[in-house]
Amino acid sequence: MRRTPLHSALRLVALALVVLWSAFPIFLIVTASLKPSREIFSFPPSFVFVPTFENYVELFRRWPAFVDALVNSLIVTVGATLLTIAFATLAGYGFSRLRSRFLTGSAFYMIVVRMFPPIIVTLPLFPIVNFLRLNDTHAILIVIYCTCYLSLGSWIMKTFMDQIPRELDEAAVIDGATLGQILVKVILPLSTQGIVAVGVFVFIFSWNEYLFAFIFTATEAKTGPLILAEMLGSIEGVDWGILFAAATVELVPILVFVLLVQRFIVAGLTAGSVKG
Numbered sequence: 461m462r463r464t465p466l467h468s469a470l471r472l473v474a475l476a477l478v479v480l481w482s483a484f485p486i487f488l489i490v491t492a493s494l495k496p497s498r499e500i501f502s503f504p505p506s507f508v509f510v511p512t513f514e515n516y517v518e519l520f521r522r523w524p525a526f527v528d529a530l531v532n533s534l535i536v537t538v539g540a541t542l543l544t545i546a547f548a549t550l551a552g553y554g555f556s557r558l559r560s561r562f563l564t565g566s567a568f569y570m571i572v573v574r575m576f577p578p579i580i581v582t583l584p585l586f587p588i589v590n591f592l593r594l595n596d597t598h599a600i601l602i603v604i605y606c607t608c609y610l611s612l613g614s615w616i617m618k619t620f621m622d623q624i625p626r627e628l629d630e631a632a633v634i635d636g637a638t639l640g641q642i643l644v645k646v647i648l649p650l651s652t653q654g655i656v657a658v659g660v661f662v663f664i665f666s667w668n669e670y671l672f673a674f675i676f677t678a679t680e681a682k683t684g685p686l687i688l689a690e691m692l693g694s695i696e697g698v699d700w701g702i703l704f705a706a707a708t709v710e711l712v713p714i715l716v717f718v719l720l721v722q723r724f725i726v727a728g729l730t731a732g733s734v735k736g
Contacts, residue, residue, distance in 0.1 A: 557626070
């Protein structure tokens, strides 16, 4: 079907509206962080102003715990991402190359469990975490985040590995390769896009997650979103300039990361939609 100029124009308008819908709130947050607090909610809003970094200076002066929280977020996020990639890769290979009722049932079971609200898992899990003395540690958040996204990661990896011809496995076996060598030297190099796609999803989720961090941490492993919540609930009142500055600092790393790997996100979302 040949595209007409009207069809192309409508697509551009639709794309512009989507970008505006997504980017405008980010634009408001960033610009508000550069305004004096008294001008943030002025009406009509001013988009032409002299920027100031006073809010950022006050952020790090009055909330030194915010830096520690960002470090905790980075540790937990990187740990959860690497752990999920490792297990999802192994699970994806098993689901792709092996056939049994148990594996098929377990694959769908992971999806069904993932549909339940997280709070259902949190309540019975809390006394177990207390008994194991894992509260307020990076390890408990890493394990929980890995568990939450392992089902999606396994299905993404399975889909990518399904597109790799089995003849490559068979040829490697004939050449004397072990199962581990097949996985490392044949499957993994051809599944790079899937690995990165899984990493992107887990990274974004772990960086922004609030519920589990709120329940299972107190001081030592407190993450960035918890500090933002404390700013909103401050007994001294909300300093919106500092809050918007903190939200911008929290947003920048994940925004840069997503822009750098956006093509892999598209690959993960469209995995399996086209058959060779």
